[in-house]
Amino acid sequence: MIKIIASDMDGTLLNEKMMISQKNIDAINHATANGIDFLIASGRQLDEAKPFLMNKIHPGYITLNGAEVYSKDEKLVSSNPVSKTSALKVAEYMDEHDLYYELITDKGVFSNSLEKRTVSIAQLLNVLNPTTTYEKALADTKAVLKHAKTIYVDDYDEILNDSETKVMKLLVFDNRQDEIFEPLKASLGVIDDIVITSSSPNNLEINSIDAQKGSALMEYAKQKGVNPEEVMAIGDNMNDYSMIKAAGIGVAMKNAVPEITALADEHTDTNVNDGVAKIIEKVIQNNKTVGNRE
Known part of the structure; x- marks a missing residue:
């Protein structure tokens, strides 16, 4: 019987319009009503993830690939930042090779270019949803960024060297x-x-080795008294690998990268076709069957 379901966002819970469909919302609330604990497991930080939910679902959160975990009442449960020494080494490499990168900190998301951030996110949306034109992805990105709480700076030196910022x-x-x-x-x-992972072919995400979705999910389950075999994880890309491997049932989206497809125990439809809702409804029915047998 599945007691916890964790779902990735981009390419999984979010559709081609960067929205959670009504079918997914209804399925998540149906799962919650049937005693299943639902978690968002995202590379995004809490303030970035929450607006997508439109206050229609109220999950716990594994954010920043496991760097921070929050309870349903949004209390911080655990925190695993990148060490200062390693963050500086990574930033030095990025600067030397003139790469666009962002810092996600406990004080918010920092970018040194609105233009580059807009283009990068539009390209991300276009890659995740090939049926969406780049022009449409760009328009959607600009609409989303109007509400994003991004902090724009000229450079990252002060942040990286601030002992009070993680x-x-x-x-x-x-x-x-x-x-x-x-x-x-x-x-x-x-x-x-x-640890270096990715949520799309056009990005890389660098976290502390202790900040991974899989270990965060297993620790959450342990605190709830739930066994690994009672946990399901749903995802599509390499930053989901650790949780799909750790969960009792790992689920790959139909649009998942080959490594995730090969790793998963089960498979569901694409993010565009409400794959999350479909696997959740299957779990609810299976749980009822098991419950009736008991």
Whole structure:
């Protein structure tokens, strides 16, 4: 019987319009009504994730790939920032290679270019949803960013060297993808206290080695007295790998990257076709069948 369901956002819970469909909302609320604990497990920070829910669902949150975990009443449960030394090393590499990156901190999201942030997110949306034109993705991005609480600065030096600010994640975007990311991973992969993942082909996400969706999800389940086999995780990309591997049932979206598809125990429809809702309704029915047998 499944007692906890954790779902990724981009490419999973969010559709091609960067929205949670009504079918997904209804399924999540149906699951909650049937005693299933639902979690958002995202690379986004809490303030970025919440607006997408439109106050229609009230989950717990694994944010920033596991760097922060929040209870349903939005109390911080755990925090795993990138060490200052490693954050500076990563930033130095990015600056040397003239790459656009953002700092996600406990004080908010910092960017040094509104133009580059807009283009990067539009490219991300376009990559995740190939049926969406870049022009439409750009228009949607501009609409979303009007409500984003991003802090724009000229450079990141003051933030990186501020002992009172914790860097929770560094996020780099580049549409050249492997041409840029393969040497980046080779150079930064020697830093032993970070982990490098991605939520899209055109980005890389750098976290503390202790900040992963899988370990965060298992710790949450442990605190709730729930066994790993009673946990389901749903995702589509490599920053979901650890939780899909750790959960009793790992679910890949139909639009998932091949590594996630191969790893998963079960598969569901695409993010455009309410894949999350479909697997949740299946779980609810299976739970009822198991409950009747007991």
